[in-house]
Amino acid sequence: MKISRRDVLAGSATIATASSLSWSASAQTRAETLRYVTGAAVNTLDPTMPGATREAFGVSVNVYDRLVSFGRKKRGDNWVFDIDNIRGEIAERVVTSADGMTFTFHLRKNAKFHDGTPVTAEDVKWSLDRAVSAKSLAAAQVGTGSWTKPEQFKIIDQHTVEAKVDKPDRLALPNLCTLYAVIFNSALVKKNATAADPWGQEWTKNNTAGSGAYTVENFKAGEQVILRRNDAWVGGVDGKPAPFRRIICQTIPEAATRASLIEKGDADLSIDLQPSDIDTLVQRGRVKAISTPQFNAFTMIAFNTKMAPFDNKKVRQAIAAALPYDSIFKAALFERGAKLYGGTWSGTPTDASFPQPMPYKQDVAKAKALLAEAGYPNGFETFFAFNLGAAAFAEPIAALVKEALAAINIKVDIQKLPDAQISTMVTERKLPFFVETSIAWLPSTDYFFRTFLYGPQRWNYSGWNDSRINEIAEKARFETDKAKYDAACKEMIAIMAEETPIVMLWQPNQDAVMPKNIDGYTYGYHRQVDFRDVKRS
């Protein structure tokens, strides 16, 4: 056979077309895949397991459905979750009784678990029973919404469940939106439960039994999770499947590497880069950052009110007056957040929301006077602690605190402690004062006070115990009259401003960095990515 030049050309053209076809096929799958890179690891598929990481929460949100879910709203230019707008997820709709104590959930009739079995009222009842009874982290959380015992949940018919609380708790319904109140495929979990483990908790750590937008294709604890879209998902706002076909959720400990991956276009989303890198990244023009102040989180300096001399209110006030807030905000956070200091009110706040800017500002003369009144005209010696894991922003804070307090004769030693050690010392109330960032899933003023400002639990960082606060906070959660609720909240904030058990500093931004064609990112209460909202334009 004779091969002409024309044949060769035609042949190579065919090859070129074929190879460009296969290239576009693989590019297609890449376009339908979201690669999410994060610093920490997913360690369990069951979000209620003790020790579950935030990344594990993020995965579970996308794999499991709950009865109800928070809607979203715009805050500035960004989407954020909306605690006041609760929509159905597995429930098509929820009917709240006039007294606010009974919730009737009408389930979607076409909702199916990943294995194809329909979601029934039995599954819902079993899952809620599990949340309140199993030994897990769920019970404590849903307890803050008055959900404590299985008797509160009742099956009405195949597609209707009724849930009752004894008093109209403001957070009853929001608690059922959180990722601890997930709905399991009860038949599947029961099949894998044992006598010693009636709720199948061992099995759910590595397996899923949900009805959510994604199924788990591959789970390597500590390395990566690959999610595949559930095309039969009906729990979304519009009842449509999620935009991305596949999600790769990968752990990459080095922040610099995550930043390069995003910039090179090899990864599509990261929410935990170094604040110091973000401006430079954005300026180079290949990526965008969606920066949302974490309005349900706060960074603070907590004083141990159980330890001398911090049991003295005047000492705490003196330190609050000595701190150089603006310099700290600049040095530690590059101003990437919302200030919680420098409030202009005094006495009673004008608004009942919390956290809000507290009326603290630097006033060294006042600080010196307060310290003298407290009985320490010559100052004292103490130490300031922070968590090694948070060194990037805590180290500058510590240095500035040390310098500012030296000006009022308080000699401060700085101690960096590893995670486990600092949490132990905080719980045992052995640290005089320290810096912490904390988050409340349900940003409601009484919830903040209940969680962080009284009671024996670890999250009451300052060990503060004020009888008036205890009384108001306990009552406020059941207050249905908005005016009365707001008045109660304002009183609590005023007491806190006066007593100064903690000094609020700021709400750090959550900076989600992504290529310019990724859209729809929403800031969630769990501070993770809800992949169901994200799409490539």
Add this chain to the structure above:
Amino acid sequence: MSIASAIARRAGRRAISSLPALFGVVVFTFLLMRVLPGDPAIFFASGPNAGQAEIQMIREQMGLDKPIPQQLLLYLRDIGTGNLGRSMTTGQTVMADLVNRLPASLELTFTALLLALSLALPLGILAALKPNSLVDHGVRFLCSLGVCVPTFVSGLLLIYAFYYILGIAPDPTGRIDVFASQPPRLTGFLLIDSALAGDWDAWYSAASQLVLPASTMALFVLAPLARMTRASMLAVLTSDFVRTGEALGLSRKRVVLVYALRNALLPVLTIMGIVFSTMLGANVLVEKVFSWPGVASYALDALLSSDYAPVQGFVLLMATIFVMVNLTIDVLYGLADPRITIE
């Protein structure tokens, strides 16, 4: 008595005599973990609203509610049955985690060691042939550089140059391209598994992911290997048999590569064993920088969160590997020089 049975007896005896050391390691690590400050139960009860009840629950799950001597006995019993406990950070059993992750570390370490040897031996020989020459100084400079620059710095520099600027390296995350298909797991060594499966795309992907981390590690251990080669080569080159060989008119090449090198390799073999064992544990920073799912970064994460079981399991694993490497070296020594015996 055949050589094989002599070796087996020697190996067996050495293995038994290392048991007390392993036992000591187990007890020591166990106690050490318990005197470290920080209560793991409190750390892991990190969910919203976790109170005393949750802390107590985790304490019971981890077996920390019992007195320490009893905990130790229970732990020893568990080890006897091959149960190393459960990791709180990954939620898996420590045994499963180690089995999953050890091949990753071994693959990286072996590759790095091979790479380091293939550089260190020629460099060491060159330096020994012309002591105090420009070549010798050059090798010394390279070795010092390799050992002084911490691995996380050289690793990040390599990433910056070859991935970020030049774009010729694959993205430095893990053992294989996340979009590539993984070969079925047989040995856990990706290069071997993908070769067995005949999946050369996967093999290429795994191999190219290995280049940067292995180079980082190799650079770091170049110094001990090259310096040891140089020193022992120098000693051998001045010895009688080399002089005799040269006097007999053998070619320089033959004398150096056949007679001198073979004799100079014994100390290099010893140092190789040590280098290998330390690399396996010390490549924690390389594993972190390259998101390499190995045992060292696993142990570090566990240590930071006071997760007892994985740290104890890791130390036991390292001790066992160390014992095994020493054993192998002893056996190799015995083979190389029958005068060496441990009877």
